[in-house]
Structures are given as structure tokens and as C-alpha cells.
Amino acid sequence: MLNTTFRQLVVPEVPAVKKFILRRQSRRQFRPWTLKKLLAKFPQLESFIWEPSRLHWGNYHPLPHGKQSWSRTKGYETYGEGAAAVLSPFSWRLIEFVSSFGTGLPPKLKDLLIFEDCNVAFAYGAGRPYPPDHICLMADPGVAAALARGSFGLTRLHVPYMIDAWDFFKAYQKGCAWQRLESISLTSALLAPYSSNDKISELLCTASEVALSMPKLQSFAL
Numbered sequence: 001m002l003n004t005t006f007r008q009l010v011v012p013e014v015p016a017v018k019k020f021i022l023r024r025q026s027r028r029q030f031r032p033w034t035l036k037k038l039l040a041k042f043p044q045l046e047s048f049i050w051e052p053s054r055l056h057w058g059n060y061h062p063l064p065h066g067k068q069s070w071s072r073t074k075g076y077e078t079y080g081e082g083a084a085a086v087l088s089p090f091s092w093r094l095i096e097f098v099s100s101f102g103t104g105l106p107p108k109l110k111d112l113l114i115f116e117d118c119n120v121a122f123a124y125g126a127g128r129p130y131p132p133d134h135i136c137l138m139a140d141p142g143v144a145a146a147l148a149r150g151s152f153g154l155t156r157l158h159v160p161y162m163i164d165a166w167d168f169f170k171a172y173q174k175g176c177a178w179q180r181l182e183s184i185s186l187t188s189a190l191l192a193p194y195s196s197n198d199k200i201s202e203l204l205c206t207a208s209e210v211a212l213s214m215p216k217l218q219s220f221a222l
Contacts, residue, residue, distance in 0.1 A: 011038075011041050013043055014042055015042075015044045017042040018044055019046065020042060020047070020048050021048075022050045023051050024051035024052075024053060035050070043107075043108070044106070045109055046109060046110045047110065048109060048113070049111075049113045049114075049115075050115075052116055052162075110155040110180075111154065112154055112159070113158040114158070114159045114162055116162040139162070139167060140163070141164075143163050144164060144167035144171060145168075147163060148168050148169075151181070152176065154178070154180065155181060155183070157184045158183070158185045161187055164186075165187060165190075165203065166190055169210050170206070172213070179215065180216060181217060182217060183218060183220075185221035185222070186221070186222055207222055
């Protein structure tokens, strides 16, 4: 895990960088506050692609025996003894990170793509304490809300898996608009065979309402 505050290291600005990619194959993961300081050194940055791993660095919270919990991979399910819910690592720092859009990040940033790797089998093989059938992947509504509030200046926004589209839509405030947004893709646990038709209909209706606040929208993947 790379964690630096740049207090002792002088890092010059690099205006030549317009696209920055952190692949999931990276041996090191960056903490959100480190990323924020690093990206600030790329004043001409237009595109940022980040592929963090939740299962390797995530926060594991044991679930009480018999607790019913929502998982985007399994729906509502009653978990037995030894199960755990996994939230995105450093959720509160992620909220701070995405809330800084327009203030702490490069002003020319147009494209944000965050793909969260959630391969439960890989995580277990890498030594994490819970087997795949004991894992409940849970999205943090706070991250979705912060992303909804901080993405108004973007042209492309693609955040599958890390957040739930329902949380993103519910955080929308009428009167606000994504004036530049042309493409967006999100995922939701509600779009599954075990979900009720009413829930799915409500999600789609809410999505269409939010889309009206994106006047330049060309592509909406859900």
C-alpha cells in the first residue's frame, strides 16, 4: 500500500501527462489521499482510470449469525456463522476524494473511470480470511452520494461495482445538472433475477428522471 503525504518529497508538476492509469495488476495500491496529491501534479490531466481491489484491501466486517444482508452478487441472503461483509477500503477517504472534484483535482479532468476488482475467489486464494460463499459485497451509499455531487464537470463517468446506481440516483438534487456529461455507466444490485419488478421499475424510472439533467448525454449504461 502506497501512503505518502508528500511532506518530505518535492514532486514537480508534469504538464505533459493527459491520461493516468492505475491498473488492477499493479503490485501496490494507492490510498485515496495519496492519489489526490499525486493527481494535483498533473495540471493538464484529462482522463483518470483507476482499478482498485476491494477484496484485497477492503474492510471486512463479520456479520452476526443468521443476519440477512444485501449483496450485489447474491441479493438478499441469510448468512451463517463466519460470514463477513466487505466495504470499499477507506470509504470515508473515498468520500473525501470524490468530493474534491473541481477543487483538489486537475481542472481539466474530463473522464473518470473507476473499476473495482471484486474477485472473491482470487482474494481467498491470496490469503484473505473468508471463503467466496461467506462474502457479502456491499456498496457504501456515502461514496455514491459524494460522487454524484462531485461529478458535474465530467464528460465521461464510469463507476461499475464500487457504488450502486440506486444510491447515486437518490443523492441527486433537483435543479442540479451535468452540463458536460456525455457518457455514464453504473451498476446496481437491483438489476438481478431475484429482484422484484417494482424495485426494478422504480430504479429505471429514477434513472430516466436523472438523465433529464444530462443535456449532452449520448450513452447511459445501467
